[in-house]
Amino acid sequence: MSMSEPQLQIKLLSDPQLLGPVRGIVKASAEKAGFDADSASHLCLAVDEGLANIIRHGYESDHEQPIWMSIWFEADDQPGLTIHIEDEAQQVDPSTIRSRDLEEVRPGGLGVHLIQEIMDECSWEKRGDKGMILKLRKRLPGNLTGCGSSGPDDGDGIER
Protein backbone atom coordinates (compact mmCIF):
# COMPACT_ATOMS: atom_id res chain seq x y z
CA MET A 1 0.00 0.00 0.00
CA SER A 2 1.51 3.29 -1.08
CA MET A 3 2.10 5.53 1.88
CA SER A 4 3.29 8.55 -0.07
CA GLU A 5 1.23 11.72 0.33
CA PRO A 6 -2.39 11.20 -0.77
CA GLN A 7 -3.31 13.19 -3.89
CA LEU A 8 -6.59 14.22 -2.24
CA GLN A 9 -7.53 14.79 1.39
CA ILE A 10 -10.99 15.77 2.55
CA LYS A 11 -12.03 16.91 5.97
CA LEU A 12 -15.78 16.86 6.53
CA LEU A 13 -18.11 17.34 9.42
CA SER A 14 -20.08 14.28 10.55
CA ASP A 15 -23.25 15.57 8.88
CA PRO A 16 -25.26 13.11 6.71
CA GLN A 17 -26.01 16.02 4.35
CA LEU A 18 -22.37 15.85 3.28
CA LEU A 19 -22.57 12.25 2.07
CA GLY A 20 -23.79 13.43 -1.35
CA PRO A 21 -20.91 15.86 -1.92
CA VAL A 22 -18.39 13.24 -0.78
CA ARG A 23 -19.88 10.71 -3.21
CA GLY A 24 -19.26 13.34 -5.89
CA ILE A 25 -15.51 13.33 -5.32
CA VAL A 26 -15.31 9.55 -4.87
CA LYS A 27 -17.22 8.91 -8.10
CA ALA A 28 -15.12 11.35 -10.14
CA SER A 29 -11.93 9.98 -8.55
CA ALA A 30 -12.92 6.42 -9.38
CA GLU A 31 -13.67 7.36 -12.97
CA LYS A 32 -10.38 9.24 -13.25
CA ALA A 33 -8.64 6.14 -11.88
CA GLY A 34 -10.21 4.12 -14.70
CA PHE A 35 -13.13 2.37 -13.02
CA ASP A 36 -16.31 2.02 -15.08
CA ALA A 37 -19.46 3.85 -13.98
CA ASP A 38 -20.91 0.81 -12.14
CA SER A 39 -17.75 0.16 -10.15
CA ALA A 40 -17.45 3.88 -9.40
CA SER A 41 -20.99 3.83 -8.03
CA HIS A 42 -20.16 0.81 -5.88
CA LEU A 43 -17.07 2.57 -4.55
CA CYS A 44 -19.29 5.50 -3.57
CA LEU A 45 -21.53 3.08 -1.72
CA ALA A 46 -18.65 1.55 0.24
CA VAL A 47 -17.36 4.98 1.30
CA ASP A 48 -20.89 6.15 2.09
CA GLU A 49 -21.48 3.12 4.35
CA GLY A 50 -18.17 3.67 6.13
CA LEU A 51 -19.01 7.33 6.75
CA ALA A 52 -22.60 6.61 7.80
CA ASN A 53 -21.34 4.13 10.38
CA ILE A 54 -18.89 6.64 11.79
CA ILE A 55 -21.68 9.22 12.03
CA ARG A 56 -24.22 6.85 13.63
CA HIS A 57 -22.10 4.52 15.73
CA GLY A 58 -18.84 6.40 16.24
CA TYR A 59 -20.19 9.89 16.87
CA GLU A 60 -23.72 8.78 17.90
CA SER A 61 -25.25 11.17 15.33
CA ASP A 62 -23.46 14.28 16.56
CA HIS A 63 -23.19 16.21 13.27
CA GLU A 64 -20.35 18.57 14.19
CA GLN A 65 -17.44 16.17 14.55
CA PRO A 66 -14.48 15.79 12.18
CA ILE A 67 -13.91 12.99 9.67
CA TRP A 68 -10.85 12.81 7.42
CA MET A 69 -10.59 11.01 4.10
CA SER A 70 -7.41 10.41 2.13
CA ILE A 71 -7.42 9.22 -1.46
CA TRP A 72 -4.44 7.66 -3.24
CA PHE A 73 -4.50 7.04 -6.97
CA GLU A 74 -2.21 4.09 -7.53
CA ALA A 75 -0.85 3.84 -11.04
CA ASP A 76 1.98 1.39 -10.42
CA ASP A 77 1.90 -2.39 -10.91
CA GLN A 78 -1.39 -2.71 -8.98
CA PRO A 79 -3.45 0.27 -10.17
CA GLY A 80 -6.52 1.18 -8.19
CA LEU A 81 -7.74 3.41 -5.41
CA THR A 82 -6.84 3.38 -1.73
CA ILE A 83 -9.07 5.36 0.62
CA HIS A 84 -8.52 5.85 4.33
CA ILE A 85 -11.26 7.26 6.56
CA GLU A 86 -10.31 8.50 10.02
CA ASP A 87 -12.33 9.80 12.95
CA GLU A 88 -11.90 10.89 16.54
CA ALA A 89 -14.94 8.96 17.74
CA GLN A 90 -15.06 6.39 20.48
CA GLN A 91 -12.81 3.42 19.87
CA VAL A 92 -14.31 -0.04 19.46
CA ASP A 93 -12.78 -3.47 19.18
CA PRO A 94 -12.53 -3.98 15.38
CA SER A 95 -13.91 -7.50 15.81
CA THR A 96 -17.27 -6.00 16.90
CA ILE A 97 -17.63 -4.35 13.50
CA ARG A 98 -19.33 -7.10 11.59
CA SER A 99 -22.28 -7.69 9.33
CA ARG A 100 -25.50 -9.32 10.55
CA ASP A 101 -26.43 -12.79 9.37
CA LEU A 102 -27.92 -12.19 5.93
CA GLU A 103 -30.47 -14.98 6.34
CA GLU A 104 -32.17 -13.02 9.07
CA VAL A 105 -34.26 -10.32 7.34
CA ARG A 106 -34.38 -7.17 9.45
CA PRO A 107 -33.63 -3.50 8.91
CA GLY A 108 -29.95 -2.60 9.34
CA GLY A 109 -26.78 -4.58 9.64
CA LEU A 110 -25.90 -4.44 5.94
CA GLY A 111 -23.32 -1.66 5.71
CA VAL A 112 -20.29 -3.72 6.72
CA HIS A 113 -21.34 -6.50 4.36
CA LEU A 114 -21.66 -4.07 1.44
CA ILE A 115 -18.21 -2.61 2.17
CA GLN A 116 -16.65 -6.07 2.31
CA GLU A 117 -18.31 -7.20 -0.90
CA ILE A 118 -17.36 -4.10 -2.84
CA MET A 119 -13.77 -3.56 -1.74
CA ASP A 120 -10.78 -5.82 -2.38
CA GLU A 121 -9.41 -4.89 1.02
CA CYS A 122 -11.05 -3.34 4.05
CA SER A 123 -9.98 -3.16 7.66
CA TRP A 124 -10.92 -1.21 10.75
CA GLU A 125 -8.17 -0.30 13.21
CA LYS A 126 -7.81 1.81 16.29
CA ARG A 127 -6.10 5.08 15.46
CA GLY A 128 -3.55 5.74 18.17
CA ASP A 129 -5.48 6.38 21.36
CA LYS A 130 -8.35 8.33 19.79
CA GLY A 131 -10.68 7.34 17.01
CA MET A 132 -10.73 4.67 14.33
CA ILE A 133 -9.32 4.28 10.86
CA LEU A 134 -11.02 2.42 8.04
CA LYS A 135 -8.67 1.36 5.27
CA LEU A 136 -10.24 0.62 1.91
CA ARG A 137 -8.65 -0.51 -1.32
CA LYS A 138 -10.02 -1.51 -4.70
CA ARG A 139 -7.90 -2.63 -7.61
CA LEU A 140 -8.78 -1.94 -11.21
CA PRO A 141 -10.21 -5.03 -12.87
CA GLY A 142 -7.67 -6.71 -15.10
CA ASN A 143 -5.11 -6.34 -12.37
CA LEU A 144 -6.40 -9.06 -10.08
CA THR A 145 -4.23 -10.83 -7.60
CA GLY A 146 -7.02 -12.43 -5.59
CA CYS A 147 -9.86 -10.90 -3.63
CA GLY A 148 -9.60 -10.14 0.05
CA SER A 149 -5.96 -11.18 0.14
CA SER A 150 -4.99 -8.25 2.24
CA GLY A 151 -2.17 -9.98 4.08
CA PRO A 152 -1.47 -11.01 7.64
CA ASP A 153 -1.52 -7.46 9.06
CA ASP A 154 -5.16 -7.10 8.09
CA GLY A 155 -6.25 -8.16 11.55
CA ASP A 156 -9.80 -6.88 11.47
CA GLY A 157 -11.37 -10.17 12.52
CA ILE A 158 -13.94 -9.92 9.74
CA GLU A 159 -15.13 -13.03 7.98
CA ARG A 160 -15.02 -12.71 4.23
Place this chain on the structure above:
Amino acid sequence: MSMSEPQLQIKLLSDPQLLGPVRGIVKASAEKAGFDADSASHLCLAVDEGLANIIRHGYESDHEQPIWMSIWFEADDQPGLTIHIEDEAQQVDPSTIRSRDLEEVRPGGLGVHLIQEIMDECSWEKRGDKGMILKLRKRLPGNLTGCGSSGPDDGDGIER
Protein backbone atom coordinates in the same frame (compact mmCIF):
# COMPACT_ATOMS: atom_id res chain seq x y z
CA MET B 1 -19.63 35.93 4.81
CA SER B 2 -19.84 33.12 7.33
CA MET B 3 -16.50 32.44 8.91
CA SER B 4 -17.60 29.47 10.96
CA GLU B 5 -15.83 26.19 10.23
CA PRO B 6 -16.32 25.10 6.60
CA GLN B 7 -18.41 21.93 6.21
CA LEU B 8 -15.90 20.59 3.68
CA GLN B 9 -12.18 21.11 3.28
CA ILE B 10 -10.11 19.59 0.50
CA LYS B 11 -6.36 19.50 0.17
CA LEU B 12 -5.13 18.57 -3.27
CA LEU B 13 -1.82 18.45 -5.06
CA SER B 14 -1.37 20.93 -7.92
CA ASP B 15 -1.89 18.20 -10.52
CA PRO B 16 -4.29 18.95 -13.41
CA GLN B 17 -5.42 15.31 -13.24
CA LEU B 18 -7.17 16.20 -9.98
CA LEU B 19 -9.40 18.85 -11.57
CA GLY B 20 -11.97 16.19 -12.53
CA PRO B 21 -12.28 14.75 -8.99
CA VAL B 22 -12.56 18.26 -7.54
CA ARG B 23 -15.31 19.13 -10.01
CA GLY B 24 -17.09 16.05 -8.68
CA ILE B 25 -17.30 17.44 -5.16
CA VAL B 26 -18.11 20.98 -6.31
CA LYS B 27 -20.94 19.76 -8.55
CA ALA B 28 -22.48 17.55 -5.86
CA SER B 29 -22.07 20.32 -3.28
CA ALA B 30 -23.76 22.85 -5.54
CA GLU B 31 -26.66 20.47 -6.16
CA LYS B 32 -26.97 19.76 -2.44
CA ALA B 33 -27.01 23.53 -1.85
CA GLY B 34 -29.96 23.77 -4.23
CA PHE B 35 -28.38 25.02 -7.47
CA ASP B 36 -29.78 23.57 -10.69
CA ALA B 37 -27.58 21.37 -12.87
CA ASP B 38 -26.53 24.23 -15.19
CA SER B 39 -25.51 26.52 -12.34
CA ALA B 40 -23.70 23.63 -10.67
CA SER B 41 -21.75 23.06 -13.88
CA HIS B 42 -20.86 26.75 -14.04
CA LEU B 43 -19.67 26.68 -10.44
CA CYS B 44 -17.41 23.75 -11.36
CA LEU B 45 -16.02 25.85 -14.19
CA ALA B 46 -15.24 28.80 -11.93
CA VAL B 47 -13.42 26.59 -9.41
CA ASP B 48 -11.64 24.74 -12.21
CA GLU B 49 -10.38 28.04 -13.69
CA GLY B 50 -9.19 29.24 -10.30
CA LEU B 51 -7.30 26.00 -9.69
CA ALA B 52 -5.86 25.88 -13.23
CA ASN B 53 -4.48 29.40 -12.77
CA ILE B 54 -2.86 28.46 -9.48
CA ILE B 55 -1.29 25.41 -11.12
CA ARG B 56 -0.06 27.27 -14.23
CA HIS B 57 0.75 30.75 -12.96
CA GLY B 58 1.18 30.31 -9.22
CA TYR B 59 3.13 27.06 -9.16
CA GLU B 60 4.43 27.30 -12.76
CA SER B 61 3.10 23.79 -13.51
CA ASP B 62 4.88 22.07 -10.63
CA HIS B 63 2.37 19.27 -9.92
CA GLU B 64 3.43 18.42 -6.37
CA GLN B 65 2.43 21.58 -4.49
CA PRO B 66 -0.46 21.97 -2.04
CA ILE B 67 -3.79 23.70 -2.71
CA TRP B 68 -6.53 24.00 -0.09
CA MET B 69 -10.24 24.45 -0.75
CA SER B 70 -12.88 25.26 1.85
CA ILE B 71 -16.60 24.99 1.15
CA TRP B 72 -19.31 26.66 3.22
CA PHE B 73 -22.96 25.82 2.68
CA GLU B 74 -24.87 28.92 3.69
CA ALA B 75 -28.46 28.31 4.63
CA ASP B 76 -29.20 31.58 6.41
CA ASP B 77 -30.84 34.69 4.94
CA GLN B 78 -28.51 34.62 1.91
CA PRO B 79 -28.28 30.94 0.98
CA GLY B 80 -25.56 29.89 -1.41
CA LEU B 81 -22.03 28.55 -1.54
CA THR B 82 -18.80 30.19 -0.45
CA ILE B 83 -15.55 28.61 -1.63
CA HIS B 84 -12.05 29.71 -0.68
CA ILE B 85 -9.01 28.43 -2.55
CA GLU B 86 -5.59 28.90 -0.97
CA ASP B 87 -2.06 28.19 -2.16
CA GLU B 88 1.55 28.67 -1.11
CA ALA B 89 2.63 29.84 -4.54
CA GLN B 90 4.38 33.07 -5.40
CA GLN B 91 2.42 36.14 -4.43
CA VAL B 92 1.27 38.55 -7.10
CA ASP B 93 -0.37 41.93 -6.95
CA PRO B 94 -4.11 41.09 -7.16
CA SER B 95 -4.56 43.89 -9.70
CA THR B 96 -2.43 41.91 -12.20
CA ILE B 97 -4.99 39.11 -12.16
CA ARG B 98 -7.32 40.30 -14.88
CA SER B 99 -9.01 39.08 -18.01
CA ARG B 100 -7.77 39.94 -21.48
CA ASP B 101 -9.77 42.29 -23.71
CA LEU B 102 -12.49 40.03 -25.12
CA GLU B 103 -12.51 41.83 -28.49
CA GLU B 104 -9.03 40.55 -29.15
CA VAL B 105 -9.37 36.91 -30.23
CA ARG B 106 -6.39 34.87 -29.06
CA PRO B 107 -5.88 31.70 -27.07
CA GLY B 108 -5.90 32.22 -23.30
CA GLY B 109 -6.86 35.07 -21.04
CA LEU B 110 -10.41 33.87 -20.43
CA GLY B 111 -10.25 32.15 -17.06
CA VAL B 112 -10.58 35.26 -14.91
CA HIS B 113 -13.44 36.53 -17.06
CA LEU B 114 -15.32 33.22 -16.69
CA ILE B 115 -14.84 33.28 -12.90
CA GLN B 116 -16.11 36.86 -12.69
CA GLU B 117 -19.12 36.17 -14.88
CA ILE B 118 -20.13 33.03 -13.00
CA MET B 119 -19.63 34.09 -9.39
CA ASP B 120 -21.52 36.78 -7.49
CA GLU B 121 -18.34 37.63 -5.63
CA CYS B 122 -14.70 36.86 -6.39
CA SER B 123 -11.52 38.35 -5.06
CA TRP B 124 -7.85 37.47 -4.99
CA GLU B 125 -5.82 38.43 -1.94
CA LYS B 126 -2.34 37.83 -0.60
CA ARG B 127 -2.42 35.18 2.09
CA GLY B 128 -0.19 36.41 4.92
CA ASP B 129 3.36 36.40 3.56
CA LYS B 130 3.08 33.22 1.52
CA GLY B 131 0.63 32.34 -1.23
CA MET B 132 -2.69 33.68 -2.43
CA ILE B 133 -6.33 33.21 -1.51
CA LEU B 134 -9.20 33.27 -3.99
CA LYS B 135 -12.56 33.95 -2.37
CA LEU B 136 -15.61 32.87 -4.35
CA ARG B 137 -19.28 33.18 -3.51
CA LYS B 138 -22.47 32.41 -5.39
CA ARG B 139 -25.95 33.00 -4.03
CA LEU B 140 -28.90 30.81 -4.86
CA PRO B 141 -31.12 32.50 -7.43
CA GLY B 142 -34.21 33.99 -5.85
CA ASN B 143 -32.04 35.46 -3.13
CA LEU B 144 -30.51 38.29 -5.13
CA THR B 145 -29.19 41.40 -3.55
CA GLY B 146 -27.26 42.67 -6.57
CA CYS B 147 -24.35 41.15 -8.46
CA GLY B 148 -20.76 41.94 -7.68
CA SER B 149 -21.74 43.99 -4.65
CA SER B 150 -19.09 42.49 -2.49
CA GLY B 151 -18.46 45.57 -0.40
CA PRO B 152 -15.58 47.95 0.13
CA ASP B 153 -13.17 45.32 1.46
CA ASP B 154 -13.25 43.55 -1.90
CA GLY B 155 -10.15 45.38 -3.04
CA ASP B 156 -9.16 43.10 -5.88
CA GLY B 157 -8.90 45.86 -8.49
CA ILE B 158 -10.96 43.83 -10.95
CA GLU B 159 -13.33 45.61 -13.32
CA ARG B 160 -16.75 44.00 -13.36
Place this chain on the structure above:
Amino acid sequence: MGFGPHIERHEMTPGELNITTETLDEMLIVRPTGEVDLGCATLLQENLATALAGTTNKLIIDLVGVPYMDSSGVATLVEAMQVARRNNINLLLCNMQDRVRSIFEIARLDTVFVIVDDIDAARGV
Protein backbone atom coordinates in the same frame (compact mmCIF):
# COMPACT_ATOMS: atom_id res chain seq x y z
CA MET C 1 -59.67 2.51 -15.00
CA GLY C 2 -60.70 4.63 -12.02
CA PHE C 3 -60.75 8.42 -12.11
CA GLY C 4 -57.13 8.97 -13.11
CA PRO C 5 -54.33 9.60 -10.72
CA HIS C 6 -54.83 11.80 -7.70
CA ILE C 7 -51.47 13.41 -7.14
CA GLU C 8 -50.39 14.91 -3.83
CA ARG C 9 -47.14 16.82 -4.23
CA HIS C 10 -44.86 17.45 -1.32
CA GLU C 11 -42.86 20.65 -1.39
CA MET C 12 -39.43 19.90 -2.82
CA THR C 13 -36.47 21.13 -0.85
CA PRO C 14 -33.64 21.87 -3.26
CA GLY C 15 -30.94 19.23 -3.39
CA GLU C 16 -32.99 16.86 -1.30
CA LEU C 17 -35.10 13.79 -1.85
CA ASN C 18 -38.50 14.62 -3.32
CA ILE C 19 -41.36 12.23 -2.50
CA THR C 20 -44.79 12.17 -4.14
CA THR C 21 -47.74 9.99 -3.22
CA GLU C 22 -50.37 9.08 -5.78
CA THR C 23 -53.51 6.93 -5.77
CA LEU C 24 -54.17 4.93 -8.92
CA ASP C 25 -56.90 2.27 -9.22
CA GLU C 26 -56.88 1.39 -5.51
CA MET C 27 -53.08 1.20 -5.51
CA LEU C 28 -51.12 3.69 -3.46
CA ILE C 29 -47.89 4.68 -5.20
CA VAL C 30 -45.03 6.33 -3.30
CA ARG C 31 -42.43 7.76 -5.64
CA PRO C 32 -39.18 9.08 -4.15
CA THR C 33 -36.96 11.07 -6.52
CA GLY C 34 -33.28 11.56 -5.74
CA GLU C 35 -30.47 9.74 -4.01
CA VAL C 36 -31.53 7.90 -0.85
CA ASP C 37 -28.89 8.02 1.87
CA LEU C 38 -28.63 8.55 5.62
CA GLY C 39 -29.38 12.25 5.07
CA CYS C 40 -32.92 11.58 3.86
CA ALA C 41 -33.83 8.03 4.96
CA THR C 42 -35.99 9.45 7.76
CA LEU C 43 -37.99 11.49 5.26
CA LEU C 44 -38.64 8.35 3.22
CA GLN C 45 -39.53 6.44 6.39
CA GLU C 46 -42.09 9.07 7.41
CA ASN C 47 -43.70 9.08 3.97
CA LEU C 48 -43.88 5.29 3.91
CA ALA C 49 -45.37 5.18 7.41
CA THR C 50 -48.10 7.62 6.32
CA ALA C 51 -48.73 5.61 3.16
CA LEU C 52 -48.91 2.33 5.08
CA ALA C 53 -51.37 3.86 7.53
CA GLY C 54 -53.50 5.03 4.60
CA THR C 55 -53.89 1.81 2.64
CA THR C 56 -55.40 -1.63 3.19
CA ASN C 57 -54.63 -3.03 -0.19
CA LYS C 58 -51.56 -2.50 -2.31
CA LEU C 59 -48.58 -0.18 -1.80
CA ILE C 60 -46.16 0.35 -4.64
CA ILE C 61 -42.80 2.01 -4.11
CA ASP C 62 -41.83 3.33 -7.52
CA LEU C 63 -38.04 3.68 -7.65
CA VAL C 64 -37.86 5.06 -11.20
CA GLY C 65 -36.30 8.29 -9.92
CA VAL C 66 -33.81 6.71 -7.51
CA PRO C 67 -30.37 6.30 -9.12
CA TYR C 68 -28.66 5.53 -5.81
CA MET C 69 -29.57 4.03 -2.46
CA ASP C 70 -27.43 3.09 0.51
CA SER C 71 -28.14 0.63 3.33
CA SER C 72 -30.13 3.19 5.30
CA GLY C 73 -32.57 3.34 2.38
CA VAL C 74 -32.62 -0.44 2.15
CA ALA C 75 -33.28 -0.66 5.92
CA THR C 76 -36.21 1.73 5.52
CA LEU C 77 -37.70 -0.49 2.82
CA VAL C 78 -37.19 -3.66 4.90
CA GLU C 79 -38.94 -1.97 7.81
CA ALA C 80 -41.84 -0.92 5.57
CA MET C 81 -42.12 -4.45 4.24
CA GLN C 82 -42.34 -5.84 7.76
CA VAL C 83 -45.13 -3.42 8.67
CA ALA C 84 -46.91 -4.25 5.40
CA ARG C 85 -46.75 -7.99 6.10
CA ARG C 86 -48.13 -7.57 9.60
CA ASN C 87 -51.07 -5.63 8.12
CA ASN C 88 -51.65 -7.84 5.07
CA ILE C 89 -50.74 -5.03 2.73
CA ASN C 90 -49.24 -6.09 -0.58
CA LEU C 91 -45.97 -4.12 -0.88
CA LEU C 92 -44.21 -4.03 -4.24
CA LEU C 93 -41.09 -2.33 -5.56
CA CYS C 94 -41.04 -1.30 -9.20
CA ASN C 95 -38.91 0.45 -11.82
CA MET C 96 -35.74 -0.36 -9.92
CA GLN C 97 -32.62 0.92 -11.67
CA ASP C 98 -29.82 -1.60 -12.22
CA ARG C 99 -27.45 0.06 -9.76
CA VAL C 100 -30.02 0.02 -6.99
CA ARG C 101 -30.91 -3.57 -7.83
CA SER C 102 -27.27 -4.57 -7.46
CA ILE C 103 -27.33 -3.31 -3.86
CA PHE C 104 -30.34 -5.53 -3.14
CA GLU C 105 -28.43 -8.39 -4.71
CA ILE C 106 -25.28 -7.81 -2.65
CA ALA C 107 -27.50 -7.60 0.45
CA ARG C 108 -29.32 -10.78 -0.75
CA LEU C 109 -32.66 -9.02 -0.47
CA ASP C 110 -33.59 -9.24 -4.14
CA THR C 111 -35.63 -12.38 -3.49
CA VAL C 112 -37.16 -11.13 -0.24
CA PHE C 113 -38.99 -8.21 -1.87
CA VAL C 114 -41.54 -8.52 -4.64
CA ILE C 115 -39.83 -6.53 -7.39
CA VAL C 116 -41.82 -5.92 -10.58
CA ASP C 117 -40.86 -4.15 -13.77
CA ASP C 118 -43.30 -1.26 -13.75
CA ILE C 119 -46.65 0.06 -12.52
CA ASP C 120 -48.50 -1.94 -15.16
CA ALA C 121 -46.92 -5.17 -13.98
CA ALA C 122 -47.81 -4.21 -10.40
CA ARG C 123 -51.51 -4.20 -11.29
CA GLY C 124 -51.49 -7.94 -11.90
CA VAL C 125 -49.72 -8.92 -8.66
Place this chain on the structure above:
Amino acid sequence: MGFGPHIERHEMTPGELNITTETLDEMLIVRPTGEVDLGCATLLQENLATALAGTTNKLIIDLVGVPYMDSSGVATLVEAMQVARRNNINLLLCNMQDRVRSIFEIARLDTVFVIVDDIDAARGV
Protein backbone atom coordinates in the same frame (compact mmCIF):
# COMPACT_ATOMS: atom_id res chain seq x y z
CA MET D 1 -20.86 9.44 -50.87
CA GLY D 2 -17.20 8.29 -50.79
CA PHE D 3 -16.17 4.92 -49.47
CA GLY D 4 -17.64 5.18 -45.99
CA PRO D 5 -15.78 6.48 -43.01
CA HIS D 6 -12.17 5.56 -42.45
CA ILE D 7 -11.82 5.43 -38.68
CA GLU D 8 -8.51 5.67 -36.89
CA ARG D 9 -8.89 4.88 -33.21
CA HIS D 10 -6.45 6.12 -30.65
CA GLU D 11 -5.85 3.93 -27.63
CA MET D 12 -8.15 5.09 -24.85
CA THR D 13 -6.56 5.69 -21.47
CA PRO D 14 -9.16 5.02 -18.76
CA GLY D 15 -10.64 8.13 -17.23
CA GLU D 16 -9.04 10.32 -19.84
CA LEU D 17 -10.11 12.17 -22.96
CA ASN D 18 -10.53 9.83 -25.92
CA ILE D 19 -9.98 11.33 -29.38
CA THR D 20 -10.83 9.70 -32.70
CA THR D 21 -10.10 11.03 -36.17
CA GLU D 22 -12.26 10.06 -39.11
CA THR D 23 -12.31 10.97 -42.81
CA LEU D 24 -15.76 11.36 -44.37
CA ASP D 25 -16.34 12.73 -47.89
CA GLU D 26 -13.19 14.89 -47.93
CA MET D 27 -13.99 16.22 -44.48
CA LEU D 28 -11.67 15.42 -41.60
CA ILE D 29 -13.60 14.92 -38.37
CA VAL D 30 -11.88 15.07 -34.98
CA ARG D 31 -14.09 13.76 -32.21
CA PRO D 32 -12.93 14.17 -28.60
CA THR D 33 -14.94 12.26 -25.97
CA GLY D 34 -14.77 13.27 -22.34
CA GLU D 35 -14.29 16.39 -20.26
CA VAL D 36 -11.73 18.82 -21.69
CA ASP D 37 -9.69 20.52 -18.99
CA LEU D 38 -6.07 21.50 -18.30
CA GLY D 39 -5.28 17.83 -17.69
CA CYS D 40 -5.93 16.87 -21.30
CA ALA D 41 -5.84 20.08 -23.36
CA THR D 42 -2.37 19.19 -24.66
CA LEU D 43 -3.66 15.86 -25.96
CA LEU D 44 -6.42 17.67 -27.84
CA GLN D 45 -3.93 20.23 -29.13
CA GLU D 46 -1.64 17.49 -30.50
CA ASN D 47 -4.51 15.72 -32.23
CA LEU D 48 -5.75 18.97 -33.76
CA ALA D 49 -2.24 19.87 -34.94
CA THR D 50 -1.95 16.49 -36.67
CA ALA D 51 -5.40 16.89 -38.21
CA LEU D 52 -4.63 20.42 -39.43
CA ALA D 53 -1.39 19.20 -41.01
CA GLY D 54 -3.30 16.44 -42.78
CA THR D 55 -6.07 18.40 -44.42
CA THR D 56 -6.35 21.15 -47.04
CA ASN D 57 -10.10 21.39 -47.06
CA LYS D 58 -12.48 21.11 -44.17
CA LEU D 59 -11.86 20.20 -40.52
CA ILE D 60 -14.80 19.45 -38.28
CA ILE D 61 -14.44 19.24 -34.53
CA ASP D 62 -17.38 17.14 -33.37
CA LEU D 63 -18.11 17.97 -29.74
CA VAL D 64 -21.00 15.53 -29.32
CA GLY D 65 -19.09 13.66 -26.62
CA VAL D 66 -17.86 16.69 -24.69
CA PRO D 67 -20.14 17.55 -21.77
CA TYR D 68 -17.64 19.97 -20.22
CA MET D 69 -14.84 22.23 -21.39
CA ASP D 70 -12.79 24.79 -19.52
CA SER D 71 -10.82 27.76 -20.86
CA SER D 72 -7.78 25.61 -21.65
CA GLY D 73 -9.99 23.66 -24.06
CA VAL D 74 -11.39 26.88 -25.50
CA ALA D 75 -7.83 28.23 -25.91
CA THR D 76 -6.87 25.07 -27.80
CA LEU D 77 -9.79 25.56 -30.20
CA VAL D 78 -8.97 29.26 -30.72
CA GLU D 79 -5.39 28.30 -31.53
CA ALA D 80 -6.57 25.65 -33.99
CA MET D 81 -8.88 28.17 -35.63
CA GLN D 82 -6.03 30.61 -36.11
CA VAL D 83 -3.85 27.95 -37.76
CA ALA D 84 -6.80 26.93 -39.93
CA ARG D 85 -7.38 30.50 -41.09
CA ARG D 86 -3.74 30.98 -41.98
CA ASN D 87 -3.91 27.84 -44.12
CA ASN D 88 -7.32 28.46 -45.67
CA ILE D 89 -8.78 25.42 -43.95
CA ASN D 90 -12.48 25.61 -43.19
CA LEU D 91 -12.76 24.79 -39.46
CA LEU D 92 -16.20 24.05 -38.04
CA LEU D 93 -17.49 23.06 -34.62
CA CYS D 94 -20.55 20.83 -34.46
CA ASN D 95 -22.84 19.01 -32.02
CA MET D 96 -21.95 21.42 -29.24
CA GLN D 97 -23.78 20.63 -25.99
CA ASP D 98 -25.61 23.53 -24.35
CA ARG D 99 -23.27 23.71 -21.38
CA VAL D 100 -20.22 23.95 -23.58
CA ARG D 101 -21.96 26.53 -25.76
CA SER D 102 -22.65 28.67 -22.72
CA ILE D 103 -18.90 28.86 -22.05
CA PHE D 104 -18.33 30.12 -25.59
CA GLU D 105 -21.07 32.65 -24.97
CA ILE D 106 -19.60 33.88 -21.69
CA ALA D 107 -16.21 34.14 -23.45
CA ARG D 108 -17.98 35.90 -26.37
CA LEU D 109 -16.50 33.42 -28.83
CA ASP D 110 -19.81 31.99 -30.04
CA THR D 111 -19.81 34.34 -33.04
CA VAL D 112 -16.10 33.94 -33.77
CA PHE D 113 -16.34 30.22 -34.53
CA VAL D 114 -18.52 28.68 -37.20
CA ILE D 115 -20.77 26.47 -35.10
CA VAL D 116 -23.15 24.13 -36.95
CA ASP D 117 -25.74 21.71 -35.63
CA ASP D 118 -24.32 18.42 -36.85
CA ILE D 119 -22.11 16.65 -39.39
CA ASP D 120 -24.84 16.87 -42.02
CA ALA D 121 -25.08 20.64 -41.63
CA ALA D 122 -21.29 20.82 -41.86
CA ARG D 123 -21.38 19.32 -45.36
CA GLY D 124 -23.14 22.37 -46.74
CA VAL D 125 -20.78 24.97 -45.25
